[in-house]
Amino acid sequence: MELDEAISQIKFGNCVLFTGSGFSLGAKSISGGDILNVSGLIERFLDISGVDENRSEYDLETAAQVACGADKQRVFSELMHSMRCREVSYDHRHIARINWRRVYTSNYDNVFEVASTSERKVYRSFTVLDRAHSPEPGGNEVVHIHGYIERLSSDNFDQEFYLTDDQSRNIRFINSSWNRKFLDDLTFSDAVFFIGFSNSDFHIRKLLDSVTNLKNKIFFIVQQNPSRPSIIRLQPYGEVCPIGLTEFANRVASIRPQRRSADSLVHDCFRKKVYERVNSEDHASREQVQQEVMLGTIDEAFFTKSILYDKNRGVYIDRVSRRFSDVLNLNPKCIVFYSDIGNGKTVIANHFCSLYQGRYANVFEYNGRSYSTSDVRRFCESVESSIFLIENVSKNINLLRIISDTNNGHIIVATDRTKRLEIDWHNVRDAVPSAIKFDVNILTSNEMELMVDFLDSNILWGDYTNLSSKQQKVDFIRNRCGAEIRGILFALFDGGSVRNRVDTLFSELDSLPKDYRDLLIIVCVLNFAYTRNNLDGYLYEYEDLLDLRVSLSDFSEKINNSSIGELLDRDRGCFKFKSSVFAKYMLNSKVDISYVLDLVYRALLNLERTYRHDDVYFYRDMSKALMQYNLYREIYTRNSAKDGRLKIAKKLFEKEIHSFYDRCRHLKIAHNDPLFVIQISMAQLDGEHFEECERLIESAEAMCDSNYDRYQIETHKAEVIAKRSLVRGISPGLVSELEAFSLLKSVVERRNERYHPFGVMDVLLHVFDKNINAIMVGDDCDKAAEMMVSMIDLTNRFPNELSERYHIIRIVNRHANGILKKIGYEL
Structure with a gap:
């Protein structure tokens, strides 16, 4: 894309602006002087600290550190007087009147805000300590990645500003939740303009390293006749345009906001899919079949080759044609296919679209980009009846509502993971009342x-x-x-x-250099952890996480040139496995658990060193996800396996996981955290070490203050009691079992619908099933009957809508009714 073409896209309001210190040239501070650039700030800070010699050796962070040590109050005062803007130029005003998708700035000053106010346009200002969010329609947002002068006070200087060496370790844009939004904005924008940016900002350069595929739409507006080194630094990331601030402002001065045509939205939010019919004899090769089976790649041509015309190979399409052939007769506006990871929901949805595309004018796949509600509505109204394919439907409820509200005969084919849909199915039905869902986990x-x-x-x-x-x-x-x-x-x-x-x-896995191999393994673990925990973010700085001396670009080149490259996708700077089954297989079969846990512990240590503030959600969520016992249990154990080798493997797993948790005890995130202790207890429970579980539960309870809701601890305690009874038999007088039920009942009565312990309640019911003959003797029978009645009453309190969403509620209800009949009681 040429610069003039990029500038022509600005009118649609979907371009990103990034301003560096050069943008503020020509603006005046409240003290009457120029807004200081980096070199000006360095000189002022060195004046404060009294440094006279070798001034050229100081960068901004070091100069600020020395100045704060000499007189922190003077540093604060200097910033207030030299960074607060009183007057801007017409160049600033021309640029600020534009509707940008979002504005990012490494500047502390308020030049952009003052310029926009002069144009009667109000921008909202954010720092990296604010909660990250998608851009609002119309933009009008400025994100100050290193701190904002209008937020500065003597009390919050250390927290709000990235200026000194100490502050650079405390808070970095790259470690905040905004880094993902920044990369999203770069990816989904029409063009990106950097003004007055020298690329000396290490953190931004690291992020640009991860999106070099976007360089054709990134433009660096620099001064006329720039130095050769500055051009060399910027060229790898985009086009260097030595036209200066004034010339750029003149070129954009006449731009006025303009609506994008409805047809162009196809390229912004939706991809048109075509499943072309081919000759019935043109079957897919065995290699193509293996690729489809293993990776689940969505290849429209493969569908028609091997599925539509080949009965024996048509297992997926036959699942659709036999099981869902009458679906369209119900005239639903939305069909949701859901399953656990790796069970084929995405493939099923695509096969459904390929089979029924002939009934509709188009098939459009939503690509996950942010959108304007009014624009999408206009687009949906402008096209003939079409199929809209949407993944992760629970995250796109508003999009469902927009498409459904247009009366053009559209149908939505959507997918989601089982756990997410259980929670959000009622939201889907609120958006599209006629929506229907199909569980594709289990084959008929x-x-x-x-x-x-x-x-x-x-x-x-x-x-x-x-x-x-x-x-x-x-x-x-x-x-x-x-x-x-x-x-x-x-x-x-x-x-x-x-x-x-x-x-x-996987043949080249062992031959990879150690750093590359470690990086690939941690990518694998992180992919799995994110998927299990429904986390939305991605960690871009993999190499920082392991403290490796490799860059993502080098890693990308190395992996893409190997056979393993076939298994990975690179999405907005983040590597992920195309198939979660493959990721699990690699960890399970190709890497020892001890090696994986060593890498994870290294990552946790680096996370702790990097993130100093507990309120940084990324540190908290990522660390806790990496310490979850069930993450490693799911990877390294197979419940159906019972032979001798796997018993040995299970013992090794127990040994390594206990060693891992012993090391993690010393981490800040685990210190005095009762739920970390519960993770250890869960590991002990799998080995049937019930007494150790009880001791750990007591320790966890002792860590809780009076305001702590112990529902997760109580649920686990009930599970320990139930599984102990399942192994060792019921307690005299059902004392333990009654205690377990009392705990579960208490949790159900005080928790919201997103958390319920009915899975553990079903384990308790299996205890009664297994010991039914012993229970029918003496007073135990009456106690058991009373518990069953109470359990049935508990499940009946949930409305039908919730029981439909959470199948386990109905299972517990039926199970309790069955036990009640076995012991001779009728409701």
Whole structure:
């Protein structure tokens, strides 16, 4: 993109402006002098500190550090007088009157705000300590990444400003929640203009390193006749335009806001998808089938080749045509396919679109970009009846409402993870009352038979080719694989052609340099942690997390030139595995747990050193996600495995996880945290060390003050009691079981609908099922009946809508009713 073309895009209000110290040239401070640039500030700070010799050796951070040590009050006063703006130039006013997507600035001054006020345009100002958010329609936001003079006071100087060496360690833009928003804004904008930016800001340069693919729309407006070194520093990240501030202001002075045409929105928010029909004999190769099975890549051409016209290979499309063929007769406006990670919801949704695209004019896939409600509404009204494909539907409720409200005959095909949809299904129904959902986690009997045909046809059975009859293969899928797609994938990875393909892809893992290998492993763990915890952010500074001497660009080049590059996507500067099943397989089969936990502990130590403030959500959420016991349990244990090797592996897992938690005890994030102690207890519970669990629970309770809600501790305590009874039998007089139920009942009665302990309640019901004969003797029978009645009453309090969302509520209700009948009671 050329500069003139980029400037022509400014009128649509979707361009980003970044101002450095050069932008403030020509503005006057309240003291009457010029707003100081970096070199001017250095001179003032050195005057305060009395430094006369070797002044050229001082940078801004060092000069500020020395000055604060000499007279902090004078530093504060100097900033107030030299950074607060009284007067701006017409150049500033021309630029400030524009509707920018968002303005970022490394300047402390209020030049941009004063300029916008002069144009009767009010901008809201933020710093990195404010909560990050998506840009509002119309923009009018300035983010001061190093601090803002209007927020400065003698009390908050250390927290608000990034100026001295000490402050640079305390707060950095790159460590705040704004770094993701900054990269999002760069990615989704039409063009990005840096004015007066020298690229000496290390933190911004690190972020630009991660989005070098955007350099064709990034423009650096610099002074005329810039030095050769400054050009060299900026060229890797975008086009250097030596036209100066005044010339740029003159070029944009006549720009007036303009609406974007509805058709152009296709390129902004939606991608048009076409599933082209091909010759019925043009089948996909076995390698393509393996790629689709392993990576779940969404290839429109592959769908039509191997699915629409090939019955034996058509397991996914047959799932759609057989199981969901009558869906459209219900005239729903929204269909949601949901499953756990790796069970094929995205592939199912795409196959559904490919099968039914002929009934609609278009298929549009939402790409996750921010949008204007009015623009999207106009677009939806301007196109004929279409299919809109939306992933992670619970995060896009407003988009559902917009599309549904237009009466053009559109249908929404959406996906989401099971846990998220359980919580937000009522929001989906509020937006689209006719929405229907389908659980695609478990294969039906017919689908299991189709899967057998699929695996037979493509010779994918590997080590399980000894399964001779079709029924044996169906039983294998049902019992060994849990009737889940991801379970089948893990089984296929055990041997045969799929295993060979996997080994080929991972063949270069061991030959990678150690730093690159470590980086790949931590990417894998972070992907898994984020997915499990529904975290929205991504960690861009992987190399900082492990304190490695490699850059993301070097890592990207190295990985892309290896076979492992086929497994990774690079999305807005963040590496992630295309398939979470593959990520789990790599950790499970290719990397020892001890090595992974050592890397994670290194990462936690670096997180603690980097993030000094507990209110920085990234440190808190990321650290806690990396210390979750169930994260590693899910990766390194297989519940269905019972042979001797895996018993040994389980003991090794227990040993390593206990060692990991012993080291983590000393971390600040874990200190005096009762929920960290509960993670240790969960690890002990898996090994059936019930007495140790009780001791740990007592320790966790002792850490809680009077205002602490112990619902998670109480739920875990009830689970320990229930599982102990499941292993050792019921207690005399059902004392322990009654205590467990009392804890769970208390949690249900005081927690909101987003947290409920009915899963543990079902474990307790299994205790009664297992010991039904012993319970029917003496007074235990009456106590058990009373508990069942209370449990049924508890589940009946939940409205039908919640029971529909949380299947476990209905399961507990039926289970309790069944036990009540077994012991001879009727409601």
